[in-house]
Amino acid sequence: MYQHFRPSEQPLVKRFEEFAHRVERSSISALTDFLSPREAWIAKIVASKHSLGSFDYGGYDGAERTRTFFCSYGQEVSKHEYEIVAIQIDVSRGGEKLRHADFLGALLGLGIRREAIGDIAFLPEGKTAFAFCIKQMAPILLRDLTQVGRFPVHVRLEEKPPVAQFVQAVMSERQVTLQSLRLDAFLAHAFGLSRSKAVEPIRSGKVRLNYAVCLEPAQEIQVNDLVSLRGFGRARVLAIEGNSRSGRTFVRIGRYE
Incomplete structure (x- = not known):
């Protein structure tokens, strides 16, 4: 099946194949890092080829970047098993013109892998963002994220982010x-x-x-x-x-x- 994907996607396909074989051998589910929509689509194809179940979730319903569970057919997965947390980032003063790239750059500047970061969602006023990340990365963000661009920020863990208020792309x-x-x-x-x-x-x-x-x-x-x-x-x-x-x-x- 490798020939159906780009050469640059072959390592990803092989990694998903390894996930699938692991589940087949052990019947223990396997969880990916955050994936782009294209990568998540490839994961589903690989899981289907092996007659496995696959489920996506990115920390909230409708997320663009998601983690995928490979699991035995018929197995159910709860949302807390995805190990995703939301970090609220409040710009203390100024910062109205900060963009998605500014927030992402600040997170990557802490040494966090892109694959450990999901969506970065915003409230309408543009000064509060919610970064969804793999649970293990939360202590780094909470300890080390002190500014975005040249603007100081306050960060905290938010267990119930206001998803209904997120700015939605049309x-x-x-x-x-x-x-x-x-x-x-x-x-x-x-x-x-x-x-x-x-x-x-x-x-x-x-x-x-x-x-x-x-x-x-x-x-x-x-x-x-x-x-x-x-x-x-x-x-x-x-x-x-x-x-x-x-x-x-x-x-x-x-x-x-």
């Missing part, structure tokens, strides 16, 4: 036809650029594919890929829906507003 969907499944073609349609103008931001490092900088305009997009363009926002490949009579490919795009 996605608009539409179907487009692409001459090819190249990243530059997708970028042009998703963000209203000409094909030629879509190449430059890719080569200059302004485009991320599944959270990682991608410098290849010819990189082929796949289902559940998340593409971000600095200054424009994010878009997701929701579905690849076949070909037109002229040979173009129907792709359903979700653009985050």
Whole structure:
């Protein structure tokens, strides 16, 4: 089944295979780190291939980044077993213009792996964020996170974060036809650029594919890929829906507003 995924995804697929074999041998469930939507989709495919169950959760319903449980078919998993906690981060003064990248950079600056951090959600006023992380990382955040950017912050563990108040990303969907499944073609349609103008931001490092900088305009997009363009926002490949009579490919795009 490895041939169905990108070469860069092969180590991840093999790791999921190891998880599946471990569950098959021991009947003890296995839990991943935080995964992107694409990675979580791959995990489900691997689990299904082995006739195992798989469940995702990111600390709250609707989270984008989630941890996946591999478990025996029919086994149930409770939310507390995911070992996810929410850290409330309050900017004490100023900081209204701080962005997601500022908070993420502050967390990574503490030496915490990206895979140990889930979503970072915000309240509407923009000065309070909730960082979801693996439980073992909480002591580091509570002890060492003292500022985001140049602004001091107060942090505390929050057992019941106000999920209903989180700022929600709104996605608009539409179907487009692409001459090819190249990243530059997708970028042009998703963000209203000409094909030629879509190449430059890719080569200059302004485009991320599944959270990682991608410098290849010819990189082929796949289902559940998340593409971000600095200054424009994010878009997701929701579905690849076949070909037109002229040979173009129907792709359903979700653009985050």
